[in-house]
Amino acid sequence: xxxxxxxxxxxxxxxxxxxxxxxxxxxxxxxxxxxxxxxxxxxxxxxxxxxxxxxxxxxxxxxxxxxxxxxxxxxxxxxxxxxxxxxxxxxxxxxxxxxxxxxxxxxxxxxxxxxxxxxxxxxxxxxxxxxxxxxxxxxxxxxxxxxxxxxxxxxxxxxxxxxxxxxxxxxxxxxxxxxxxxxxxxxxxxxxxxxxxxxxxxxxxxxxxxxxxxxxxxxxxxxxxxxxxxxxxxxxxxxxxxxxxxxxxxxxxxxxxxxxxxxxxxxxxxxxxxxxxxxxxxxxxxxxxxxxxxxxxxxxxxxxxxxxxxxxxxxxxxxxxxxxxxxxxxxxxxxxxxxxxxxxxxxxxxxxxxxxxxxxxxxxxxxxxxxxxxxxxxxxxxxxxxxxxxxxxxxxxxxx
Ligand SMILES: [Zn+2]
Numbered sequence: 009x010x011x012x013x014x015x016x017x018x019x020x021x022x023x024x025x026x027x028x029x030x031x032x033x034x035x036x037x038x039x040x041x042x043x044x045x046x047x048x049x050x051x052x053x054x055x056x057x058x059x060x061x062x063x064x065x066x067x068x069x070x071x072x073x074x075x076x077x078x079x080x081x082x083x084x085x086x087x088x089x090x091x092x093x094x095x096x097x098x099x100x101x102x103x104x105x106x107x108x109x110x111x112x113x114x115x116x117x118x119x120x121x122x123x124x125x126x127x128x129x130x131x132x133x134x135x136x137x138x139x140x141x142x143x144x145x146x147x148x149x150x151x152x153x154x155x156x157x158x159x160x161x162x163x164x165x166x167x168x169x170x171x172x173x174x175x176x177x178x179x180x181x182x183x184x185x186x187x188x189x190x191x192x193x194x195x196x197x198x199x200x201x202x203x204x205x206x207x208x209x210x211x212x213x214x215x216x217x218x219x220x221x222x223x224x225x226x227x228x229x230x231x232x233x234x235x236x237x238x239x240x241x242x243x244x245x246x247x248x249x250x251x252x253x254x255x256x257x258x259x260x261x262x263x264x265x266x267x268x269x270x271x272x273x274x275x276x277x278x279x280x281x282x283x284x285x286x287x288x289x290x291x292x293x294x295x296x297x298x299x300x301x302x303x304x305x306x307x308x309x310x311x312x313x314x315x316x317x318x319x320x321x322x323x324x325x326x327x328x329x330x331x332x333x334x335x336x337x338x339x340x341x342x343x344x345x346x347x348x349x350x351x352x353x354x355x356x357x358x359x360x361x362x363x364x365x366x367x368x369x370x371x372x373x374x375x376x377x378x379x380x381x382x383x384x385x386x387x388x389x390x391x392x393x394x395x396x397x398x399x400x401x402x403x404x405x406x407x408x
Pocket of ligand 1: 172256257267268269270
């Protein structure tokens, strides 16, 4: 637990205990933090004045300290909203979400990532303004914006680093531009913007929603590119440079030219883009991962055979991933995620990985589907803004 070892009990720590459900009454908070009743009361009062906490609808529960039943406390998720967007190469999705991850309004469209960040992020600002109007929420209720992008992200700056499928975005100030676009289209003050890789955020959204008890969770997104997101003990594992999970450019020995400039990358032979190219060579009209998805949905046998073969190639790499991380859940998401691809993954995975690392492994497909990135991006913002170390500063800014 975050605060147990330090013996702290700041307002932020109390909020965290309530939000996580570990302590939801004044008595339980006293017991867990060792703080006096008066101190807990003072800190909770600030959270009440900020509108972040409220008394639960469930009524009183028995107190761990004995005596009278106590009122339960809960995170007041209606005091703000969060905006989220998920960019893919030819498609984008945006939403207004509640602080607990419920999608309140959603929009999708087809801005091309190759139109560059200025155009695409400006468009998102426009979408956000319209979505807020649809929900009836004011722009000054927005606490932050989360953005998922299909490339490697430097988490400290929110900039993408040499992204193979995002021409013109390398090193661009995404946070600054999106904050400005939000302000331009809504007239509200700028809000914090957080940017992360799409596979990371999809993994985060899926793990929190459907597998909260899974301490080692891996999601592989196979669309135009291939990437993996890893969530360990509830946190996104990014490695020291944000490079963790970038499995699309592992060399698998083939000769195909990859969009990163190298030859023989996994993404060059087994991504949605690669399958589309092979289909096009046989005369089937396909140019992208989403075209392959449509063909698979229509039961096209050639697309199914190629997807299964791609699944085998990805499964070979995943055998190493699974052996290294021993996850409880391996989720396959993206344009190719369907039965043929999954069959291919399973064939190679169970053949190549050690039995001990697959004995309790669930290989599954996405639960949230196309919304996973949005849910993850929203959660990233909320977890950042309401983290114990940030609460004090934000309460002070609110004057409580
Ligand atoms: Zn590559």
